[in-house]
Amino acid sequence: MKIVILCGGLGTRLREETEFRPKPMVPVGGRPILWHIMKNYAAQGHKEFILCLGYKGEVIRDFFRNYQWNTSDVTLKLSSVPEVEYHTQHDEEDWTVTLLETGEDTMTGGRLKRALPYVGDGTFLFTYGDGLANIDINASLAQHRGSGCLATITAVRPAGRFGDIVIDKGIVTRFHEKTAAAATPINGGFMVLEPGVGAYLAGDDCTFETDALPQLAREGKMGAHEHDGFWQCMDTFREQMLLEDLWKSGRAPWKNW
DSSP, rough: OOOOOOOOOOOOOGHHHHTTTOOOGHHHHHEEHHHHEEEEETTTTEEEEEEOOOOOOHHHHHHTHHHHHHHSEEEEEOOOOEEEEEEOOTTTTTEEOOOOOOHHHHHHHHHHHHHHHHHHOOOOEEEEETEOOOOOOOHHHHHHHTTTTTTEEEOOOOOOSOOOOEEETEEEEEEEOOOOOOSOOOOSOOOOOGGGGGGOOOOEEEEEEIEEEHHHHHHEEEEEEEEEEEEOOOOHHHHHHHHHHHHHOOOOOOOOO
């Protein structure tokens, strides 16, 4: 199943890192957080990725173009006909990665709309390039397929500095972005979508969270897979250090590979 990942935002709250690279490339344990997200999906059987690039997208392009070079033992023959011999394999050789330029100033809904031609006609997965979790992706997919909804979000309960949602029997009935309420469920990303969400995306200026999702909720077309386990976004240096410490300690809850 294809996974669309938003990788194009500015990441202004993590400026000490994102001045030089896009936020999905900020490292956790020596690898970009984007790599951790993709490894988590791949471990659950989903390995076809569509990365929506924008701000400093060339850094992500370079990472994947040189992936084998940077992860293998290599012997170079420096002759008039140079040769390169790779001695090791990596676990990502069965991944498919589409690098899609979606514009530096495009909003989240606009990036998703630009990705839809690459998705095809079937159900697909959708998330952000700056959060980690130990979510059961296949359980959310099964719930989505039984709901008849166009979208199923993953509802998590972090500290209340995000938006909140109201869920009734697995259906989202209200969606408000960024209120002050604590311990109410929010959209944690890791969504399951149908291509029909494209009808709710007006163009590059469309914001998925404030334009499309509230409308889907009002129409009863958005479900919620409730997740009580680990979830952590990486908006600040403190949050980056939290993830780094979990990885170094060997207690990273999202590591399922």
